[in-house]
Amino acid sequence: MKLIFRIQYRTLWGEEVRIIFDEDENQSVALSTRDGVEWQGSCDYQLSPCDAPLTYRYAIYRDNSCTRKELGAIFHIIYPGNAQQSCYIIDDCWRDLPENNYRYSSAFNGKYTPVSPVRLNDNVGSCITFRALCPGLSSKEQSLGLIGSCNALGNWEYCRPIRMREVRPNVWQLTVDASSLKFPFEYKFVAVSNKTGAVVAWETRNNRIFHTQPLQRGETYFPPETEVFFNTRSLRVAGCAIPVFSLRSEGSFGVGDFGDLKTFITWASATKQKVVQILPINDTTMTDTWMDSYPYNSISIYAFHPMYIDLRQLPALQNEKASQMFEEQRIRLNSLPQVDYEEVNKQKRSYLRMLFKQESENILTSESFETFFRDNKEWLIPYAAYSYLRDLNHTSDFNNWGEYSRYDKEQIQELCNPNSTAYSKIAFYYFLQYELHVQLLATSDYARSKGVIIKGDIPIGISRTSVEAWVEPYYFNMNGQAGAPPDAFSTNGQNWGMPTYNWDVMAKDNYSWWQKRFRKMAEYFTAYRIDHILGFFRIWEIPYHSVHGLLGQFVPSLPMSKEEIQSFGLAFSKETMTRPFINDYILNTVFGEHSEEVKETFVKRLHHDIYVMRPEFDTQRKVEAYFADKPDAESQDIKEKLYALISDVLFIPDHDNPEMYHPRIAVQNDYIFKQLREQDQEAFNHLYNHYYYQRHNEFWYHEAMKKLPVLTQATSMLVCGEDLGMVPDCVPWVMNQLQILSLEIQRMPKSPAHEFGQVHEYPFQSVCTIGTHDMSTFRGWWEEDKELTERFYHQELGHWGNVPEHAPEWLCEEVIRQHLESPSMLCILTWQDWTSMDSALRNPDINIERINVPADPRHYWRWRMHITLEELMKQDEFNEYIRSMIEESGRSVSEQTEDAE
Known part of the structure; x- marks a missing residue:
């Protein structure tokens, strides 16, 4: 035809x-x-x-x-x-x-x-x-x-x-x-x-x-x-953000699970909330310690964390003695104020191994399991083999797995063959992922039936010892570390330690790696948050020898030649501007009584009073190794100051072309900048502003438009972007064009004209919130900076008189109402901020409610609700109050087609 x-x-x-x-x-x-x-x-x-x-x-x-x-x-x-x-x-x-x-x-x-x-x-x-x-x-x-x-x-x-x-x-x-x-x-x-x-x-x-x-x-x-x-009517809805691990019910095993998530959705629906937002739920098991509690460092982009299995939905253990022992452990762990990550996973894993031994024959031969295995074997087999080899070798670093250090598909297929002696241990991980799939899918279907959106979270990075890094290393740059430049969270920048993406390789198959990842998420979620969406424009790549993030550079980016630098009126010198500036004054000022020790051990005199780092300490990783067995506060203080000394450079050579350069981020507060003549400081600032705020806008726009349209149209999920940090002008261009919802936070205004975000001016295509998991709660923020709080109280909220020392419930309610009445499509508040407006329900311990401290790379993610979901469901007055607030704000009305004849 x-x-x-x-x-x-x-x-x-x-x-x-x-x-x-x-x-x-x-x-x-x-x-x-x-x-x-x-x-x-x-x-x-x-x-x-x-x-x-x-x-x-x-x-x-x-x-x-x-x-x-x-x-x-x-x-x-x-x-x-x-x-x-x-x-x-x-x-x-x-x-x-x-x-x-x-x-x-x-x-x-x-x-x-x-x-x-x-x-x-x-x-x-x-x-x-x-x-x-x-x-x-x-x-x-x-x-x-x-x-x-x-x-x-x-x-x-x-x-x-x-x-x-x-x-x-x-x-x-x-x-x-x-x-x-x-x-x-x-x-x-x-x-x-x-x-x-x-x-x-x-x-x-x-x-x-x-x-x-x-x-x-x-x-x-x-x-x-x-x-x-x-x-x-425009669809404006309200919701709640809470990590799955933070949920607490009377029957959970010391950590929230997918059954608890279903109960939480019931509460959300009953209070007229239409969105439940969670943190990443992927498996992070690498060390079997609390360090694995960090949910943004997963070992698989597909596999879920086994601790989220709801044991109540599984067959009962036939061993009554063991069953009683596990019940005692469950009660003990569930009564703790926070998640005991290590013990929870140890006990749940033991329970699941025993149950698998009891039920494996029935489960692995069932039609539903066979369907799941057939549909997911592309990632499931490598994940299960990885998990088995991690356990066998007592390390997640596949470089130490001997003959399995390099992934070989045929070799792994043979290892996973049902006739293999390792099969039962490998099949255990099939069983875990099958049960997780069944439970999350049931919760997802339940949410759809209630008209509740489950909003997932896609981390920007992967672990450098993950399944994907083992199976598909060609997609990643393993010699770099992803992170973020300095911001309100961290003055030294953030180093996530994850490899960056090889976008040129990914482009060759039309970003199929990302498309498959998004499509898998769409089985369970109807909306998602792209963590650090700026990474699709450019990522902050830190050399592997760095600990802090200050010596990073944007990738991709347009470095500057020596001639271009000089065109700004700055006399460029590679010798003095790309290595740390160290003299007696700096050493004495920074290290005080330890300055002589530093001179003898870590630096050597170059000439006059100018020093350089000794070769054995000329990178932050070398310094880190030296202090690895010196945990005392004094040694750690010297270590951090040495890190700062090594970062004290004006320019950083480009990773690919060392004859091209990038101005070091946030260098204006460092000694090397302060020793410049005033006219050189002005020239550098002119160059700096051009480089970071003007030079790359068109370039990064086109970089994002290569990737994001393909990714966002791979599924029908609602797309939200976490666009905080050092945001180039081109980011809103792309987000508006692709209708990706922005993130609006009052304490992090996007306009330099305002100290606080103007809630009533937020764009419709946005998610507004009081704070995220990376921030203190509103009550915590209220007590951090009294001068800032006073300006917020008087100038932003328009109140008179003395500022309350602690945020009272009426004030928290006022801020919540302000956000509910904003133009934003989604108003998603943390559970801690919702409960802050009820003096009887709020947690008396403000500090324990914080989920993450981004400046601390060793933070323990363990916050949990201080009451059970069953108790929450019984809070009739509180729940009715949320319902009425949402109704009054116009966020409870479903889309209606009105007669326009």
């Missing part, structure tokens, strides 16, 4: 428009044009006879290379017509994201059941297929319909619309017999009640007028696809 495509798109000289079929760039058709605006082309294509549609996108090519594609997760679709249809004439419009793209996400749509379009009888000779995009009708027991000025379209009678079919989520089609229509005709799209078949709402625009030339027998005409809008 013949396909004829027509589209209007204004191109530049040298560009051409192509159609890409089924996301395969090898299957593309080039269109032609006479004026660079009207493009047309045709091809022969055999549509599948079994109702399988053809999907396609438009793309712009230059020099045989794709420079732009249509955005979004929704393709153009052609379904096969009846037996006579041999020619399809398709008028299209270029499609980027639909307006209000969030409405098309799975966060605001229920699970979709595919429906094929109605195929007309074979005696119909010519057809017209109407196509429209319209979200939110299926869940409202409504369908999209068509009504118009001729009898075949109901003659405008509200009870006679023609119902369309939702052939893909929010994509509607209707094919009519062209001979039944009287041309020209007027028509409108309408919302139709599935119960009565009558019109319940009319689209908000003038009547559409249809003109077309007569169709020949066997032709089907597709008018341009359109977005349909009804009078609908």
